[in-house]
Amino acid sequence: MQLSRFTDIGLRAIMRLAVSDEADGRVTTRLIARQVNASEHHVAKAVSRLIDLGLVQAQRGRTGGLFLTEAGRSVSIGWLIRELEGDREVVVCEGDYPCPLVSGCRLRRALAEAKQAFYRELNRYTLEELVDAPTAGLLRLLATSAAGGSVNKELS
Template structure:
């Protein structure tokens, strides 16, 4: 099983916000730079994470992104399920559709394997992912945003 790029970016954004804490609210641009992804990709993912209630985004002066309590302590398996969506691991429904799909045992086996993958993540949270040694590494990736926009403090 392989996660989509969007899910990978979403998890990195959530992890970055988790290590920054509630006192620091970076912009989408700052987070994108810190995790080395294009701003346009990060903006789309931030919108999805907001919709899921994982992050809060405030506009204007003093605005920025923060991880919600639900985002911090919610099940990682549930989050990945929400981000990945429900569907076949293989392209059973693509055009042209697989001629075996009506009687295929592989499709069922792959769905079971996918659910076991998600189940293995169910007991984890974003907070678990940023426990040492990961958290300090995430903080060291780039300057830490602080105060008014445009000012950063080296880590």
């Protein structure tokens, strides 16, 4: 199963926010976009969805920025991906070109069970676990990088 770009960017953004602290200063959509190598427009859309889900809070104004909520810190990764992806089928058997095997096919059920196993496995992990070492070190490097440039440049 391949995740959409939207979900990928949403995961990058929330992981970046998970390592933010007061010393980081103001974390904005523009800053996250630079730090996770994504367009500001795409990050803004993903962050908007994270706000709708109650995982991120946005504060306007000069001292504003983006902040992870308590729900965001403990969110199950399986739940989060399901919410970002939508609960669509792995294959679409109906539609403009319906599959002629749909009435007796076992593949659809096998794929549905595999999708459930995928989410069940991801439900074992929380955001806090994902941003533990060594990922935390890389995310903090991004967070403290003044230019928000490439990690490789920072490590050289």
